[in-house]
Structure formats: C-alpha cells, structure tokens
Amino acid sequence: MVVHLVGAGPGDPELITLKAVKVLEKAEVVIYDRLANEEILKHAPHAKLIYVGKKAGEHYKTQEEINKILIDEAKAHDEVVRLKGGDPFVFGRGGEEVLALQEEGISVDMIPGITSAIGVPTTIGLPVTHRGVATSFTVVTGHEDPTKKEKQVKWDYTADTVVVLMGIGQIAENTQEMMKYRDPETPVCVIEKGTTPEERIITGTLENISKKDINPPALLIVGNVVDVYKKMKK
Ligand SMILES: C[S@@+](CC[C@H](N)C(=O)[O-])C[C@H]1O[C@@H](n2cnc3c(N)ncnc32)[C@H](O)[C@@H]1O
Known part of the structure; x- marks a missing residue:
C-alpha cells in the first residue's frame, strides 16, 4: 500500500507532471479536491474516484474525515492517489495528510505540482x-x-x-x-x-x-x- 500525494498544477490540464500522469494511470483509487480542470481525472480510467472537496449547500469533509478516508483506502488498495490543486504543500494541507498516513505505517510518495x-x-x-x-x-x-x-x-x-x-x-x-x-x-x-x-x-x-x-x-x-x-x- 502506497499513497501518492500528487500536485495537479494550477488549472491547465497540460500543466501536470509526467510522474503524476504515470501514477494516475495505475491508480485504483483517486481522492481529489475541487480541481480547476477535472480533465486530469481522465488519466485514471480504472480508478474509483472519491471527491472530498466543497459542494455547494452541503457539509464538506473535515480534515480528520479526509485523513480517515485516505487511511482506509490505503489499507484496502495497493495504489492510491491523493490529488490536490497546485502543489500539495502550498496551502494544501498536504503535510498534515502525510503525517496522518505515516503514523499508520503507510508509505507516502510525494509528487510536486506547479503551484x-x-x-x-x-x-x-x-x-x-x-x-x-x-x-x-x-x-x-x-x-x-x-x-x-x-x-x-x-x-x-x-x-x-x-x-x-x-x-x-x-x-x-x-x-x-x-x-x-x-x-x-x-x-x-x-x-x-x-x-x-x-x-x-x-x-x-x-x-x-x-x-x-x-x-x-x-x-x-x-x-x-x-x-x-x-x-x-x-
Ligand atoms: C487552498 S489554496 C491551494 C493552493 C494550491 N495548493 C497551489 O499550490 O496553487 C487555493 C488558492 O490558490 C489560488 N489559486 C489556485 N488556483 C488558481 C488559479 N488557477 N488562478 C488563480 N488563483 C489560483 C487562489 O488564491 C485560491 O484561493
């Protein structure tokens, strides 16, 4: 089990790294926030897609709830992608997610994005x-x-x-x-x-x-x- 923490870039779907595309292609699960362009998800044709961003008029998930989803999915699958806009470590709470996963013994592979x-x-x-x-x-x-x-x-x-x-x-x-x-x-x-x-x-x-x-x-x-x-x- 591994979670790839991936930066999706600022919006233009071509501003994503080759490394990000490679892990998306083999992903079993993609857990993502609101993205400027959901076209990026086409790189993960076989994955179960879990949206954890804000939805108008609905309660949105707390960071604790997101951490739990990440941990549960990582324990159930070999290849999980956590996809975030821009770079995951620039106002993306990526660091908190890495620490929560590592505490559970789950390895995290960090792939930067264009902030x-x-x-x-x-x-x-x-x-x-x-x-x-x-x-x-x-x-x-x-x-x-x-x-x-x-x-x-x-x-x-x-x-x-x-x-x-x-x-x-x-x-x-x-x-x-x-x-x-x-x-x-x-x-x-x-x-x-x-x-x-x-x-x-x-x-x-x-x-x-x-x-x-x-x-x-x-x-x-x-x-x-x-x-x-x-x-x-x-
Ligand atoms: C929660 S922060 C996440 C930043 C992201 N991790 C990054 O590295 O770009 C969201 C803020 O980033 C900025 N932002 C993200 N994408 C943008 C875009 N395509 N155009 C302008 N501002 C953007 C806005 O200020 C927005 O409120």
Missing part, C-alpha cells in the same frame, strides 16, 4: 523576481484560520514581491493592512482562474484594487514586478 503562486503569474508573463526590480518574494495566505489564538500573518513582509493566495474575500482588509508598510501606489495584479479559458487579469494599485470586480479563485501579486508584466508583449 498557482508562481505558475499562474508566469503564464501571463509576470515574473515574481526580476533583475533590478525584485530579488525576493513571499507567498502568504489572505485568509488566516479565524479560530487561531494569535494571528501569524502580519503583512509587514520585507520581500519585494508579495503573492497573496485565498485573499479575495478579505481583499479590502488585506490591502489596508499592506498599506501600513507599502506605498498605496504600489502596483497590484489580480489573476482570476489563471491558466484556464476563464482567466481574467485585473491591474491596479494597493489603494484601488479592492474596488474592482474580482471573483475567486484568484491571487494577488503586489510589487513593482507588475510594471514588468505591463511592459511584456502579449
């Missing part, structure tokens, strides 16, 4: 670092667990580029916080449903971006690299 945090800006021609403009970047959640006793996200990051995931619901609060440490005129780019046919790109500044029409899933890139994107030929 939306970098892959989505790259596909539109927005580099997160650029010589003379940005020598560092930070990836941060824009939606911290509200049950946490103390906030870990402080918005005082010193990196030149800040990429915010899961930040659309609280975009006004987050940009307000960032303006305590950055110029309100700092350029911002939002990419909605990146790498998919519904992709939308919205640009603005820290001060005005929250007033624009933006829908999740989307990410924000904050910093002067947005000006480099504006110069690139489309």
Whole structure:
C-alpha cells in the first residue's frame, strides 16, 4: 500500500507532471479536491474516484474525515492517489495528510505540482523576481484560520514581491493592512482562474484594487514586478 500525494498544477490540464500522469494511470483509487480542470481525472480510467472537496449547500469533509478516508483506502488498495490543486504543500494541507498516513505505517510518495503562486503569474508573463526590480518574494495566505489564538500573518513582509493566495474575500482588509508598510501606489495584479479559458487579469494599485470586480479563485501579486508584466508583449 502506497499513497501518492500528487500536485495537479494550477488549472491547465497540460500543466501536470509526467510522474503524476504515470501514477494516475495505475491508480485504483483517486481522492481529489475541487480541481480547476477535472480533465486530469481522465488519466485514471480504472480508478474509483472519491471527491472530498466543497459542494455547494452541503457539509464538506473535515480534515480528520479526509485523513480517515485516505487511511482506509490505503489499507484496502495497493495504489492510491491523493490529488490536490497546485502543489500539495502550498496551502494544501498536504503535510498534515502525510503525517496522518505515516503514523499508520503507510508509505507516502510525494509528487510536486506547479503551484498557482508562481505558475499562474508566469503564464501571463509576470515574473515574481526580476533583475533590478525584485530579488525576493513571499507567498502568504489572505485568509488566516479565524479560530487561531494569535494571528501569524502580519503583512509587514520585507520581500519585494508579495503573492497573496485565498485573499479575495478579505481583499479590502488585506490591502489596508499592506498599506501600513507599502506605498498605496504600489502596483497590484489580480489573476482570476489563471491558466484556464476563464482567466481574467485585473491591474491596479494597493489603494484601488479592492474596488474592482474580482471573483475567486484568484491571487494577488503586489510589487513593482507588475510594471514588468505591463511592459511584456502579449
Ligand atoms: C487552498 S489554496 C491551494 C493552493 C494550491 N495548493 C497551489 O499550490 O496553487 C487555493 C488558492 O490558490 C489560488 N489559486 C489556485 N488556483 C488558481 C488559479 N488557477 N488562478 C488563480 N488563483 C489560483 C487562489 O488564491 C485560491 O484561493
């Protein structure tokens, strides 16, 4: 019994690794979250498919329930794939699942995916670092667990580029916080449903971006690299 923890990439079904396709082809079970493109599941024609993501109007599975499904399926089958959007270890709770499986003596094979945090800006021609403009970047959640006793996200990051995931619901609060440490005129780019046919790109500044029409899933890139994107030929 082995569980392959696999990153599916940011949306475009061709942005998955060959290694991921190989394990999907021999999978007996695929346990997956909401994927930007379910076409990826076609690589697993023989597998039982178990969806554990959110469904409108329905209770969605807790992490404990997902861990239990993973453990039960791994004990009953030789080849199980746990498929997650982007990279499993970037805001994907992949680490928690690995620890839960290993505690039960189940081996886990980890296959990275292209994270939306970098892959989505790259596909539109927005580099997160650029010589003379940005020598560092930070990836941060824009939606911290509200049950946490103390906030870990402080918005005082010193990196030149800040990429915010899961930040659309609280975009006004987050940009307000960032303006305590950055110029309100700092350029911002939002990419909605990146790498998919519904992709939308919205640009603005820290001060005005929250007033624009933006829908999740989307990410924000904050910093002067947005000006480099504006110069690139489309
Ligand atoms: C729970 S996190 C998972 C991130 C994933 N593990 C990764 O590496 O890309 C989900 C967030 O990723 C971002 N995201 C994922 N796919 C995206 C896409 N195709 N376009 C824009 N943002 C995306 C959004 O900010 C979304 O709220």
